[in-house]
Amino acid sequence: SQQGEEDPQALSIQEGENATMNCSYKTSINNLQWYRQNSGRGLVHLILIRSNEREKHSGRLRVTLDTSKKSSSLLITASRAADTASYFCATPGGSNYKLTFGKGTLLTVNP
Amino acid sequence: DVKVTQSSRYLVKRTGEKVFLECVQDMDHENMFWYRQDPGLGLRLIYFSYDVKMKEKGDIPEGYSVSREKKERFSLILESASTNQTSMYLCASSFNGGTNIQYFGAGTRLSVL
Numbered sequence: 001s002q003q004g005e006e007d008p009q010a011l012s013i014q015e016g017e018n019a020t021m022n023c024s025y026k027t028s029i030n031n032l033q034w035y036r037q038n039s040g041r042g043l044v045h046l047i048l049i050r051s052n053e054r055e056k057h058s059g060r061l062r063v064t065l066d067t068s069k070k071s072s073s074l075l076i077t078a079s080r081a082a083d084t085a086s087y088f089c090a091t092p093g094g095s096n097y098k099l100t101f102g103k104g105t106l107l108t109v110n111p
Numbered sequence: 112d113v114k115v116t117q118s119s120r121y122l123v124k125r126t127g128e129k130v131f132l133e134c135v136q137d138m139d140h141e142n143m144f145w146y147r148q149d150p151g152l153g154l155r156l157i158y159f160s161y162d163v164k165m166k167e168k169g170d171i172p173e174g175y176s177v178s179r180e181k182k183e184r185f186s187l188i189l190e191s192a193s194t195n196q197t198s199m200y201l202c203a204s205s206f207n208g209g210t211n212i213q214y215f216g217a218g219t220r221l222s223v224l
Contacts, residue, residue, distance in 0.1 A: 031210060042115070042201055042215030043154075088154070092211060097142045097161050098169075099211060103153035 004032070004072075004089035004102035012108040019076045021105040023089030024069075032065055032072050033090040033099070043088065046074075079109045113138045117202050117216035124223050130189040132219050134202030140214075141207035143185035145169075145177060148199040148218075160185055161207065192223045 004023045013019055023032070031050045035043040049056045049065045049072065056063045062075040076083055086104040093100040118133035136143065144159040146169075156169030158177040166177050174196060178186045185204075189196055199220050203213040 033210075033212065040199075040218070040220070042217045043203075043213075044215070045212050048210055048212060090213075093156075097159060097205065097207070097211065098144075098156065099213060101154040103151070 004091050006102045006105040010106045014110050019079050019107055021074045021087050023072045025091050029091045034074050035088045037086045081109050081111045084109045113214040115214050115216040117219050119219050122221045124192050128192050130192045132187040134185045135183050136204040140204035142205045144203040145187045146201045194223050197223045
């Protein structure tokens with residue numbers, strides 16, 4: 001199955017620092033999404049990047065996509081304590097409807 | 112804003128009980144999904160539905176069934192709850208066509224004792 005795998009599994013930084021998370025996947029995709037999950041809550045969609053885009057920005061988020069390496073990265077700049085959450089990448093799951101999620105990166109931002 | 116509402120945040124049931132988890136979305140989305148989330152295993156798709164009365168098995172359908180009688184409502188049924196079904200259950204919905212962005216409910220943490 002087309003599954004994204006995030007790296008690292010866990011990341012701990014100080015407030016104000018940048019956080020970078022990576023996602024690798026196995027087969028060709030037409031888009032890749034990133035989601036955030038606060039502890040004990042549902043996932044929230046952050047950003048989608050299409051296969052013909054190399055980079056996309058949304059506020060303090062920057063996502064890159066390298067289709068030749070089958071990888072994506074999510075950069076959060078000037079992190080805040082409120083950014084503490086798990087971050088998941090998601091790729092199309094083999095049908096028009098499904099997504100396959102990675103296991104996530106747990107980001108802890110210390111005040 | 113899209114709203115996906117799960118009927119319970121926390122649920123405690125006994126082994127062998129029949130359990131209903133309800134999910135309602137207010138954006139007229141065609142697709143609805145049920146996932147379970149366990150530490151170290153990530154999100155795993157149980158069932159999904161792409162239209163009223165239509166359903167397809169996901170990766171781990173055993174022990175579960177679903178019902179979609181109305182477009183806005185998707186129910187997950189545990190016919191006879193077992194302790195290994197203790198988990199976080201997440202419902203999601205998406206618009207058919209385009210980007211497949213999914214909108215999630217807040218989750219139901221189910222404990223089966």
